[in-house]
């Protein structure tokens with residue numbers, strides 16, 4: 001019998017060969033999106049990663065300590081800790097603990113919402129452009145997206161969405177919106193969601209909520225407290241700096257959470273290190289406030305630079321990224337940033353035009369970015 005030394009074999013193969021030996025066909029490989037993410041690059045430590053809207057400042061010492069001290073209990077299922085995190089969130093949001101469901105990032109919660117409310121034959125009302133994570137999943141499930149363009153200030157057009165809502169089963173709103181960064185707030189948002197929730201499910205993605213300056217922040221959790229058919233999703237991947245640990249949650253009334261849980265096959269969906277890190281990060285107000293201030297300062301610094309260089313900028317982002325249409329062509333700028341300056345940013349296409357989205361980095365990263373942008377011109 002031939003003895004296989006699998007780890008060594010895998011090491012000797014390149015990524016393409018290895019994938020070819022697995023279930024993926026060459027057609028599937030060809031269909032893979034050509035992403036320019038830094039994660040695809042060698043871990044040289046040189047790439048400046050401004051492509052995935054993470055917290056560039058990382059985690060605080062408290063969070064690191066929480067992770068380190070929990071590591072030795074990795075042999076135990078973390079149900080008790082998961083319950084403690086759920087209770088902490090419920091208390092801060094002033095909802096019952098039955099109103100909170102934790103998952104592997106917002107992305108897992110999206111899949112639960114998709115399975116419960118967005119499957120084949122269902123219609124889902126969304127803004128264009130908006131975050132693609134939920135939308136892409138609905139399409140894969142056979143649901144149909146009804147896309148409504150954002151208004152001329154790049155804000156989600158609630159009136160136009162209301163006008164298209166008849167016959168749809170679910171509305172997805174991303175607030176602040178990705179990739180525009182704009183927010184839709186105040187009474188108008190609450191009125192829209194309240195009215196829509198009488199007819200269909202409303203899903204509000206508040207992944208960037210904590211980055212919004214406090215005076216402009218309006219959460220639809222208030223509508224959950226009023227028993228509306230609204231599901232709010234939040235994440236620990238952005239301001240809390242835990243993208244690598246995959247923790248997110250939904251807030252909705254207990255009947256809806258019970259329905260989502262029915263689709264969640266993992267009985268304890270978040271791992272121990274993720275849970276304890278999220279718990280510590282949630283309590284670390286200083287780190288959150290400082291991150292919000294630094295990100296706001298980075299936006300303020302970058303806007304005039306982009307405008308001076310003649311790029312067409314989407315103003316008024318309240319999140320940790322800025323989108324713009326580059327003067328000499330967005331793909332060209334993206335390529336030069338990547339090849340000549342080792343800066344990874346994200347390409348987008350909407351309204352038949354090509355755009356660049358840049359995540360805010362640390363002070364040093366912003367300085368390097370600005371030098372690179374000015375050099376490219």
Ligand SMILES: Cc1ncc(COP(=O)(O)O)c(C=O)c1O
Nearest residue numbers: 105106107131178207235237248
């Ligand atoms: C608007 C929005 N929602 C959700 C996510 C995904 O969040 P998570 O990391 O919790 O899966 C992202 C990630 O970029 C996002 O931009």
